[in-house]
Amino acid sequence: MLRRTYDGQVCSIARTLEVVGERWTLLIVRDAFYGVTRFDGFLNRxxxxxxxxxxxxxxxxxxxxLERVLYQDRPPRHEYRLTAKGxxxxxxxxxxxxxxxxxxxxEAGPPSVAEHNDCGGRVSTRLVCACCGRDVDRAEVTVRQVQ
Structure with a gap:
């Protein structure tokens, strides 16, 4: 049987997986970024x-x-909105x-693209040094234990 927790792991990645690592969770967060807020909206997607x-x-x-926000009193219904943490x-x-x-x-290529709203340019992620501001290649990074 597979373990369902990462107890004993002193690791930020393991701790993060405790929050978003279960099946469907990141897809729910993805859809929240796409603007889905209601239970039925998530169900439909x-x-x-x-x-x-x-x-x-x-x-x-x-x-x-996510935060749960009441949008209807009778019957009570809620929306789910991303928090700053989300x-x-x-x-x-x-x-x-x-x-x-x-x-x-x-062969068909990516199913979607991320574009900057202001100029239409493609958005990408990158590693940047917090000290000097330079882009950093993964080969230039060493992860060291601090505890």
Whole structure:
């Protein structure tokens, strides 16, 4: 049986996977970035069971990635909106999209492109040194343990 948690892992990637690593979760976050806010909207875009969607939305709310906002009193209905914490996942999604476009797009090419609203240019992610501001190649990066 596969373990479902990353207990004992002192690693930010493992901790992040505890929040967004379950099946469907990143696709729900993706759709929230695309403007989907309502339960039925997520259901219409994803081939996901209602109980699984409910569980994933509740988990994202519990972790502060989404917030639940009442939009109707009777019966009570809520929208799910990205929080500031959730919006910080944009570069993660963009990097996953770039990786998929590069390695998995197939002959037809990428299914979508990310474009800058102001000029229409293609948006990409990159590694940048926080000290000198230079673009950094992955081969120039060393990850060291600090604890």
């Amino acid at each position: 994803l081939p996901i069971a209602r109980n699984v969607l409910s569980d994933r939305l509740n988990g994202l709310v519990d972790h502060g990635v 919006r910080r996942l944009a570069p993660v999604l963009m990097t996953l999209m770039e990786w998929g476009d590069h390695h998995l797009a197939g």
